[in-house]
Structures are given as structure tokens and as C-alpha cells.
Amino acid sequence: MHLDVLDLRNFYYRTRLGRVAQRVIRQQLLAFWPEAQNQTVAGFGFAVPLLRPYLRQARRVVGLMPGPQGVMAWPAGMPNISVLCDETHWPLETGSVDKLVVLHGLETSEDPVSLLDECWRVLGPGGKAIFVVPNRAGLWARRDKTPFGFGRPYSLGQLEALLKRQGLTPERHVAALFAPPSETRFWLRAGPFMERIGQSLPQSRAGGVLLVEARKQMPKPVGLKSAASRRKRLRALDPLPHPEAKPV
Template identity: 35%
Template sequence: MAEDAGALTRFYASPHGKVVTTTLRTRLRALWPVVPGTRTLGLGYALPYLRVWRTEPRDRTVACLPVQMGPARWPRHRPNLACVAEEDRLPFPDLHFDRVLMVHALEHAGQTRRMLREAWRVLKDDGRLIVVVPNRTGWWAYAERTPFGHGRPFSADQLARLLEATMFRALRRDGALYLPPFAWRPLLRTAGAWERLGRRLGPRLAGVVIVEASKDMYAAIPAAEAAPARRRVMTAVDSG
């Protein structure tokens, strides 16, 4: 079951949550540099991270929270750009976004494949997807006082296989949150050092798995189609 949006908002407003936000933003910005005019969708509770790419008014960045999580306002003190929707019925047209970021989303989904197929549908053919999930071999997946200690954790291999099963192709794997998941202020002040050390030791110790993927257009071609025939691209959500 998804965490309540209010609880997530309170966590990210805390000193612990602010350290998490800064740490993950650094990794996400490295994967996705700012490109003016890009359409970005945040699925789940991606609100703390979307500001990375909303640098000017023409950067069309919006958020969508699952109904079981409840509503939240984003951005603060500006016109609201966040909505609530069923995880397998997003209120956006086909091929609409250049980028889709999923945070606090897939691990809480009732139907993970349907959620990913909806992301596939609204993403442009040359678009990119980033999924952030709790790492099943890391500490954070078992820290219930943080949002990453709830829902289903994944290994990088499990997430890559799930993406491949829903017509995505994993491009890059990364990890973050090597800091132990405790809200002790002296520990929080050493977050940068923990990240540098953790990246040398290996991604298995990371608190979250980060995978960037693209749409696998060849997976959408019916196998029986003749070679010279035009390529067919699936945009409808499969009932399976």
C-alpha cells in the first residue's frame, strides 16, 4: 500500500528528508541535465525532485500522484501542477512527455506492469524513463521510519527485467543513499562522504536503485509482420 502523501511531505520537510532530497537530486541531475523546453512527468511522489528540471516557465514539468497516495500541492506558492489519477489510467495523451521520473511509485503499485505500460504510452518514442526504487540489498529498504522502508524493494537486475517485460530497454544503472538511514544530525552532516565512499564500494550497498530506460520500439513490432511492412507501435494499455 502506498504511503500517504501527507506523511511523505512531512518526511521531506525534515532534516533527514532534506539530506535525502539533496543526495538524490545530485544523481538525477547527473543522469538528466537540464534541457530547456523539455516536458517532464513525475509519477508517484516525485515532487521534491522535479525542481531540478523546472528552471524556467517553458519547462513543462508536471506531477501525478496515485489515488491511493492522495493529493499534494506542487510547486509551493505557485499555480498547482500536480494531479491525482489511477496508476493505470494517466490523464495525458499518447507520446506527450520527453521524460518520465518515477519515485515512490513502482514499489507501491498494485499492478506494476500496467503502471509501466502507462508510462510507455505517454512517453515519446525517443523519450527517457528513470525509475527510483528501494534497493533490496541496501539498508533503507528495511528502515520503516523512512519512505523507502515501505512497499516492494527491487534489485537492479529485477528492475531491469521488469522494464524489459514492459517494452523498455535499460540504458544505465546507478545507486544513491549510501548513508545509513538514521535521522541523527551528526550523521546527516557526513552524507557527502558516505556517498563518495559508497560509490567506490559498489551499488549493492546503495539505499535506492536508479535505472534509466528508453522505449524498446522493436519489442512493439508484431513478430509475424513481414520485413518490408511498416512498423507498428503499441500505444494502448494491455489488459495483462
Template identity: 30%
Template sequence: MDIINLRDWYRTPTGHVVRRHIQTAVETIWPDITGKRILVLGYGMPYVKLWLKEAQVFCALPAKIGAIHWPNHAPNKCVLTWENSLPFMDQFFDAIFIVHCLEFCQDENEVLEECSRILKDDGRILTITPNRSGAWSHREISPLAWGKPYSHSQLEKAYQNSFIINTTSLNALFTPPTNRPWILKYCETFEKIGRKLQAPMSGVILMEGKKDLHAGAVVRSQEGLNKRFILTPTRLKTT
């Protein structure tokens, strides 16, 4: 899985449907991001284009998937780096949005700990991960089936291990995993029913968290802290 695969998939009809319904869930949890400094960790550009007008947005793309110049026809806002050793100062961001990242990393605890380091004390983290109980993580027609899916309990455990308190969780993407237009045509009906029931077989889990200010500080080895790289992405048209 690399950034070209992700970019191309989000340009498909199925990709458009997935983006639209996940974005609706994101806006439910984060209805107002005006004036905030936000880090997008992973391939989240399709979800945050509208944020560029309201907030300071930075994108950190994991070295495993590669990087591109984004946004198009504007100064680049992306860096290519290791997701567990981010090149930002402590308490630099108001919010961190993580998508297409945790499922591909070796240790989600390290990634969340590093995000906690660069998050302000009153900041928020929002992760989107494939749902282990959902059909999307078991059908290889989308990036949601590539990588490690999570259950609610696994995500909560990872948050706790990283001294992050779960504040909100939400199921999203109830349309069946398919590329067939006649099924995608009814996606709004599937989503309305699924949102009302908050059915556990959703395609993704959204989980918001905040720093546990009463927990001990996370101590990272100096070797890990020294391995922070910023690489220049290639200019390439994206969504």
C-alpha cells in the same frame, strides 16, 4: 503511506540529506532537461522544483497516496489519478520521472506499460526505487522502508516485460539510515566512498530506460483504458 507522511518526512533533517544525494544522482543521469515536457509520477516534487524554470513539468499523484496543490503560490500542476491509467495522450512526454510510486503499486508492469504509451519514441524514463539489498529498505525510519523494494534484476525484468530497454543504472544514497545528527554530519564522506565503489548496498536504485521500438505494441483492455480519472487536489503547503 500518504502524501502528508511523505511531505513531512522530506522536511526532516534526514529527509533533506536523502533528497540532496538522490538529486545529485538524478542530475548525473539527466544533466540537461531544458525545454522538455516531463511527467513526474509519484511524490517527486522535492526533486523537481528547479526543473520548473527550465522545463514543462506535470505531476501525476497516485490515488493511493492522495494529492496536494503544487507548486505553492502558482497554478496547480498536479492531478490525482490511477498510476496504471494516466489521463494523457499517446507520446505526449519527452521524459517520465518515477519516484515513490512503483514500490506502492500492485503491478509495476502495468505502470511501466502505461508510461511507455505516453512517452515519445525518443523519450526516457527514470525510476527511483528502494534497493532490496540496502539498509534503508529494512529500517522503518523513512518512506524507503514502506512498500516493495527492488533489486537490479527485478527492475530490469519489469522494464523488459514493458518493452523498455535499460540504458543506465546507478546506485545512490550510501549514508546509513539514521536520524542521528552526528552520523548525518558525515554523509558527504559516505556518499563519496559509495559513489566511487558503486556499492550494491545503496539506499536506492536509479534506472533509466527508453522504449523498445522493435518490440510489439502493448495492448491494454478497453475496460482499463476507460478508467482514467482526473481529481482536483487540495491546496496545502508542501516542499
């Protein structure tokens, strides 16, 4: 179940907790990808809060928002580069994306395998994606006052196994949001300290969200079929219709 774009916008841009979450996750993203000079950067789900640093240097930036979620114009005060799309059919050419960010896209998808097929399709050879998902063991997945309390949370092992099965090779990971998802002044002020402490803990257990970087595997592993081809193969196994009775 996708969240409503208005709820996501209000959280990230109009609440103190959302602005803190945006800053912390973006810092981790920039630690992985400090620049995207002359590259194509795409975001799916509600990834636009993380994409602003790439607007001036990337060749192209596009924010893809799934139909059930809805779309909003972004960035504010500039020509719009966000687009409404089908979750598993994006208006991007095959192999056209250098860097892909997925936030509030995978855990809320009704068909994560087909979604990852589409991620694989649009990435160019050697292209990379970062998936930001709620950590199954973290506090943020257990409270529905933030967008990370909805959908399907993942453990690190679950997410990496899913990515590998779809031809996306995990390379690096990090956790973020170690402070509780609280609007109280104490925890908001303690956030930076908690993030520093959190980096010294077993990250897959302590952080509220996981960021996993994966590279497109080329060629696609032998025997790995797309979701569409799997559905077609399953239909071939359906029982034949019952033959009509012959007249006596």
C-alpha cells in the same frame, strides 16, 4: 500499498533526513539529466521533490499523484501543476512526455505491469524514464522509518528485467543513499563523505536506493502485450458456464 501524501510531504520537507535524501537523489538525477530545455517532464508517485530544477527550463512540468496516495498542491508559491490520477490511466496524451521520473510509484503499486504500460504509453519516441526504487540489498529498505521501507524493494537485476519485459530498455543506473537512514547528527554530517565513498563500491549492493534510466523501445517488442490485453486473453480461457439442465 501507497503511502499517504501527508507522510511523504512531512518526510521530504520537514525532517532533516528527508531533506538529505531529497538532495542526494536529486543530484544523481541531475547528473543523468542536467537540462530539459523545451521538453515535457512528468513525475509519478511522489516525484515532485526532484522536479523543481526543471520548472524554469522545461516546456511543461506535471506531477502525477495516484489516488490511493492523495495529492498536494505543488510547487509552493507558484501555480499548481500537480494532479490526482488513477495509477494506470494518466491524463496525458500518448507520446507526449520527453522525460519521466517515478519515485514512490513502482514499489508501492499493486499492478506494476500495468503501471509500466502507462509509462510506455505516455513517453514519446526516444523518451526516457528514471525509476527510483528501494534497493533490496540496502539498509533503507529494511527500516520503515522512511518511505523507502515500504512496498516492494528491487535488486538491479529484478528491476531491469521487469523494464525490459515492458518495452523499456535500461541504459544507465546508479545507487544513492549510502549512509544509514539515521537522524543522528553524526550520520547526517557524514552523508556527503559516505556518498563519495559509496560510488567506489559495488553500487547494487551498497546503496539505499537504485536509479535506473530506461528508454522507450520503438516499436514495442513483438509479442509484448499490455496488461489489459493479457487479462482479456485470460478471461477467454475461463470455463464455460454450466449448461442448464433440460426438463425431463
